[in-house]
Amino acid sequence: MAEASPPLLTTADGRPLKEALATAQSRAKRRAFLLVLPLLLFVFLTFLVPIGYMLKRSFEHDGFAASAPAMVAWFEANPDFDPANPPEEAFAALVQDLAQMQATKNTGMAGTRINYSVPGSISLFKKGAREAAGLTPPYKEALIALDPDWAKPMLWRGMVSAADVYTAEFYLVASDRQLTDEGWARGEDNERIYLYLFFKTFLISGIITLVCLLLAFPIAHLLATLPMAKSSLLMIMVLLPFWTSLLVRTTSWIALLQEQGMVNDIFVGLGLVSEDGRLTMMYNMTGTVVTMTHVLLPFMVLPLYSVMKVIPPSYARAARSLGATSWTTFRRVYLPQTLPGIAAGSLLVFILAVGYYITPALVGGADGALISNMIAANMRNSNWSLAAAVAAMLLVAILVLYWLYDRLIGIDRLKLG
Amino acid sequence: MKKTLILTTALVSFGFAANADVTVMSWGGAYGEAQTEAHVKPWAAATGNGAIMVDSDNPAPAIKAMVEAGNVTVDVASVEYADAIRLCDEGVLEPIDAASLPAAPDGTPATEDFLAGAITECGVSTDIWSNVYAFDTTKFTGEVPTTAADFFNLEKFPGKRGLKKGAKAVLEFALLGDGVPAAEVYALLDTPEGVDRAFAKLDSIKADVVWWEAGAQPPQLLADGEVVMTTAYNGRIFAAAINENKPFQIVWDGQVYENEMYVVPKGAPNKDLAMEFIRYATSTEGLRAQAQHISYGPARKSSFAEPIVFKDGKTVMAPHLPTAPENLGNALETSADFWVDHDAELNERFQAWLSQ
DSSP: OOOOOOOOOBOTTSOBHHHHHHHHHHHHHHHHHHHHHHHHHHHIIIIIHHHHHHHHHTTBOOTTTTTOHHHHHHHHHOTTOOTTSOOHHHHHHHHHHHHHHHHHTOHHHHHHHHHTTSTTHHHHHHHHHHHHTTOOSSHHHHHHHHOGGGGOHHHHHHHHHHHSSBOSHHHHHHTTEEEETTEEEEOOGGGOOHHHHHHHHHHHHHHHHHHHHHHHHHHHHHHHHSOHHHHHHHHHHHHHHHHSOHHHHHHHHHHHHSTTSHHHHHHHHHTSSOGGGOOOOSSSHHHHHHHHHHHHHHHHHHHHHHHHHTSOHHHHHHHHHTTOOHHHIIIIIIHHHHHHHHHHHHHHHHHHHHTOOHHHHHHOOTTOOOHHHHHHHHHHTTOHHHHHHHHHHHHHHHHHHHHHHHHHTOGGGOOOO | OHHHHHHHHHHHHHHHHHOOOEEEEEOOHHHHHHHIIIIIHHHHHHHOOOEEEEEOSOHHHHHHHHHHHTOOOOSEEEEEHHHHHHHHHTTOBOOOOGGGSOOOTTOOOHHHHBOTTSBOSSEEEEEEEEEEEEEEGGGOSSOOOOSHHHHTOTTTSOSOEEEESSSTTHHHHHHHHTTOOGGGHHHHHTSHHHHHHHHHHHHTTGGGEEEEOSTTHHHHHHHHTSOSEEEEEHHHHHIIIIISOOOEEEEEEEEEEEEEEEEOBTTOTTHHHHHHHHHHHTSHHHHHHHHTTSSOBOSBGGGGSSOOBOTTSSOBSGGGSTTSGGGOTTEEEOOHHHHHHHHHHHHHHHHHHHTO
């Protein structure tokens, strides 16, 4: 039962059709690729390169390693020395480096690097470098006489760690760990802040996402079902705030909700609260949640609307005609069809909320700071490596959530419009 | 098509190259405006060079990013004192030769004419600004607050307080309010007990504090009646009181002041012109001119030779400047060395304390 091979199809000039088609297609593909090439380059240069550079900074810092060659060499030769009691040779190497730093003017760079884990080191290094050239052996006694801090085991641990260009130090600090005389340990209770803020950021973002969903669902449903004239008006009401500057919206909420603000004035006028009992709705968690919910609401409404718009009303009518109650119809027929929109909106709102910076800074008050505010604070204090480490941890946390989301709901079910 | 592109690109880049404008980066707002009017415009007019002002919400991280990326577009930047030292340590700034700065009109060399600490390795002071506290005079009948201790006295002066959300200047203010003499504040803050004491003082008013982050917020908080008194940058309160006739009054007792510095980022495109600009701007007359636009005090003694009058033509500036002798009674100069060492550590502690 041999199958007869089909006759070879050819083009008019006798080339096999398959081959000609492939050539034509690959040419079209190349042209298409050239068209998207500028975009790819743009994404690469403005997105991937800076993120890669930032991630690199979070584990690489040569401030000390590059300016203290003698110390780096000594640490390499003596990996097992006792930081509580470093020998004379270690101090000799240190004095040699300090003298050289003074000559090449990079004391500040070395001190700054050590200061990240051992506060107070910048001035210690500057003072040491100024005097280094005049010191005479034994260097250990001479340096400790200059400042007893040179004998601190914590300082020596910091220098060993900084002698390596690559370090996990910034990630340790970003997980609330602290360098002590005995090595890295859990930070003091009154200085632990990062993990708490990570937790709080995700909690608040979750609350905001939930509130946004509850508010946006009926709005989107109305938008999708009202007659054209009314729904366009409603749409404009959703979009107008969306087009307004973020700062304007944030400060408007301050004017509305602060203690001497309009809402409290109305409450006092109606006799609902007394003059002294004005509600505190701004400069705290409430203010942050209210303002951010308002700012992020359109990101929930629009994906929901685009999904609801294409759900045929006949499905719900069919369910009702088969005897389902309106609740069952909603739960079993309508809601499952809106899931892609809910998923897309929630993901969008949550990820935007996690990175929010200016709104919590303005309305957050004492306990309203989020993790992005700490990243900004570290940028301001010129500790970019720590800022990068915190940002990298945030990025990883979001990627994990994204992965979970993909496993639970499936990214292909996402529908943005 | 391709040729046209190459040609226009070449022309545009040539246009940029030929245009030797000195670019000054400052803080915008009333402050940037003062420097534009007092330094940028007159210098351009006097020398015939181009000069433009660009705004930033904090020039220090901006120029650091430029230097690290190897793409410096700014020639002169106005940065805080601690940043002028920190960025100099990190090798981000060009050293400035103090000997090249112009002498006072009477011939006193610049190094003696400037107040102590106003010239550093990489920066020259443009003015001295201050963290003060202010209150709304209409909110008090009878006695008004006059000392740093009054700010922390909720029994005598009930009502909400505005405080800057950050450790710097706030911890010092707390210790000053607790009765620590200005000369001992930093020695005390260098010890764990001193830091605990500062936080304990802040604890005593924590429930009644509205925290602010941007310099524009405190005058707004006062105007809205959200707080009865608030710490603020003295220039912002001056602007609200003089320009907008708000009934705000500054309490100078317990002020924490510091220098603001002009610096030149490493690799500035017009380094020599930038140095020339700084020499012009920080001359006796340059500093005087800036103080006529905003209530931050010149750091040169010779700038005070004649009374400085505000641009409205009638307000005499001396009593509104942090460096006026009558305002320096109980005043503290920010220690840049202390904050360069302890900024990160104390800010983490401060944030943790806030969220407790």
